[in-house]
Amino acid sequence: MPTVEFWYEFASTYSYLAAERVEGVARVMGVDVRWRPFLLGPIFAAQGWTSSPFNLYPAKGDNMWRDVERTAMRYHIAWARPSHLPRNGLLASRVALVGADDGWIANFSRAVFRANFVEDRDIGDVATIADIISRLGLPSSVLERANAPQNKSRLKAQTDAAIALGVYGAPSFTVDKELFWGHDRMEQAFQWATTPWM
Amino acid sequence: MPTVEFWYEFASTYSYLAAERVEGVARVMGVDVRWRPFLLGPIFAAQGWTSSPFNLYPAKGDNMWRDVERTAMRYHIAWARPSHLPRNGLLASRVALVGADDGWIANFSRAVFRANFVEDRDIGDVATIADIISRLGLPSSVLERANAPQNKSRLKAQTDAAIALGVYGAPSFTVDKELFWGHDRMEQAFQWATTPWM
Numbered sequence: 101m102p103t104v105e106f107w108y109e110f111a112s113t114y115s116y117l118a119a120e121r122v123e124g125v126a127r128v129m130g131v132d133v134r135w136r137p138f139l140l141g142p143i144f145a146a147q148g149w150t151s152s153p154f155n156l157y158p159a160k161g162d163n164m165w166r167d168v169e170r171t172a173m174r175y176h177i178a179w180a181r182p183s184h185l186p187r188n189g190l191l192a193s194r195v196a197l198v199g200a201d202d203g204w205i206a207n208f209s210r211a212v213f214r215a216n217f218v219e220d221r222d223i224g225d226v227a228t229i230a231d232i233i234s235r236l237g238l239p240s241s242v243l244e245r246a247n248a249p250q251n252k253s254r255l256k257a258q259t260d261a262a263i264a265l266g267v268y269g270a271p272s273f274t275v276d277k278e279l280f281w282g283h284d285r286m287e288q289a290f291q292w293a294t295t296p297w298m
Numbered sequence: 299m300p301t302v303e304f305w306y307e308f309a310s311t312y313s314y315l316a317a318e319r320v321e322g323v324a325r326v327m328g329v330d331v332r333w334r335p336f337l338l339g340p341i342f343a344a345q346g347w348t349s350s351p352f353n354l355y356p357a358k359g360d361n362m363w364r365d366v367e368r369t370a371m372r373y374h375i376a377w378a379r380p381s382h383l384p385r386n387g388l389l390a391s392r393v394a395l396v397g398a399d400d401g402w403i404a405n406f407s408r409a410v411f412r413a414n415f416v417e418d419r420d421i422g423d424v425a426t427i428a429d430i431i432s433r434l435g436l437p438s439s440v441l442e443r444a445n446a447p448q449n450k451s452r453l454k455a456q457t458d459a460a461i462a463l464g465v466y467g468a469p470s471f472t473v474d475k476e477l478f479w480g481h482d483r484m485e486q487a488f489q490w491a492t493t494p495w496m
Contacts, residue, residue, distance in 0.1 A: 147355055157345055159466035163479050170486070173495055268357035281361050284482045288368070297371055 102275070102293035103132040107262050108209070109140040109270035110189030110223055111152070113168045114283040116213040118271040120177045122286065123206060129290040135205045137193040138259040140186075140270055147268075152186045171283070178218045187216055188224030194246040194255055195229060207236060300473070300491035301330040305460050306407070307338040307468035308387030308421055309350070311366045312481040314411040316469040318375045320484065321404060327488040333403045335391040336460040337453065338384075338468055345466075350384045369481070376416045385414055386422030392444040392453050393427060405434060 106122050108115035126133040144152070154161035165181060172179035192212045199205035211232045215221040221228050226243070233242050245251060262272070266279045273280040273289035278296070280289040291298055304320050306313035324331040342350070352359035363379060370377035390410045397403035409430045413419040419426045424441070431440050443449060460470070464477045471478040471487035476494070478487040489496055 157466065159461075159464050162464055163466070163477055166477070167479070167483070170495070174486075263357075266357050266360055268355065268361070279361055279364070281365070282482075284480075285365070288372075297368070 101130065101132045103134055104289050104293050105134050105136050105274040107136050107138055107267050107270060107272040107274065109138060110192045110212050110216065111186035112140065112270040113164065113217065115271040116217045117168065117171055117175070117177060118283045118286055119210055119213050121175060125287055125290050129294060131290050131293045135196070135200065135209060136258060137196040137209065138262040139190065139193060139255065142259060143263060143268060154185065178214065180218050180220060182216055182220045187222060191226060191229050191246065192223050194251055195233065195242060197251055197254055198242055198245045204236060204238065208232065211236060299328065299330045301332055302487050302491050303332050303334050303472045305334050305336055305465050305468060305470040305472065307336060308390045308410050308414065309384030310338065310468040311362065311415065313469040314415045315366065315369055315373070315375060316481045316484055317408055317411050319373060323485055323488050327492060329488050329491045333398065333407060334456060335394040335407065336457040337388065337391060340457060341461060341466060352383065376412065378416050378418060380414055380418045385420060389424060389427050389444065390421050392449055393431065393440060395449055395452055396440055396443045402434060402436065406430065409434060
């Protein structure tokens with residue numbers, strides 16, 4: 101079955117929207133999806149950005165909040181504007197990589213996104229992540245595995261792999277080397293996986 | 299009839315795609331469209347950008363070119379990557395304002411966009427604009443009216459009106475004060491004009 105790589109960042113509002121819809125789109129299109137968390141921080145820092153572009157450019161930020169609100173309504177996705185953006189997705193991303201091995205990455209990632217963008221919780225706080233792990237019925241040893249040196253290196257390597265594919269924002273979708281940027285390109289990416297140029 | 303304001307910049311690739319499709323979308327949706335050229339240059343300069351973000355951020359630029367190519371193919375829109383971006387849309391915008399009064403703004407604007415994004419001509423060159431005016435069967439006095447002080451002020455005022463609505467990129471669409479950014483939000487803007495939140 102063809103596969104779309106779904107590149108996401110836990111701090112990203114549009115990554116949340118994509119995470120809520122991606123499995124449904126994949127199912128309808130008959131395409132596999134591979135969840136690939138990465139960090140936007142190093143990518144933004146390399147461009148000289150000290151924060152999210154939505155904070156650096158207020159007009160852009162204002163419209164993003166309104167657009168996400170409109171989009172969530174259109175797709176019936178739960179949404180509450182968080183009191184802080186961007187939140188630190190480092191630990192959550194490390195845990196998600198463990199979940200990629202164990203088969204619970206999608207469930208865990210959606211729970212983290214909802215904590216951030218529905219429940220307004222600080223996903224950068226280890227207590228929040230530990231609570232999500234517990235609520236999913238996972239052992240607390242997951243946190244130790246997440247913080248192991250080789251798992252930390254793995255997240256760095258995954259972010260480097262994203263950069264090598266040309267990723268500069270989140271969410272992004274890749275089909276082999278074909279890159280699609282944005283929640284609004286998700287369906288097109290899945291269509292590309294079966295029928296390019298359509 | 300409800301109206302969507304279509305804010306565009308002649309240097310903008312996605313504005314070109316929108317200009318090719320906007321009348322068809324408006325017709326199907328039963329909504330009027332008002333063509334409103336403006337200048338991105340002052341908006342970008344105010345953010346500290348010295349060129350198009352597609353030039354300042356190469357990964358973003360690379361993906362834009364590919365995305366526009368894919369999108370043009372999907373919608374069967376003629377497309378040839380121009381040898382230079384951004385081209386100077388100042389004179390074309392001034393002429394377009396004259397066309398807003400005389401009823402040929404849509405035809406003129408599409409001709410300018412095609413000169414830039416299909417024929418790879420320098421739309422910042424007065425000879426190119428004069429040729430387009432001539433090919434449309436318009437009198438050369440149009441250029442004089444375009445360069446009259448009150449018309450120059452009018453373009454400044456139109457750009458200020460865009461900024462006041464929160465516009466920060468092109469194309470944008472507004473329905474009263476509701477702002478939609480991007481060619482990929484065009485249908486949503488027209489839908490909003492008749493049925494908000496759908």
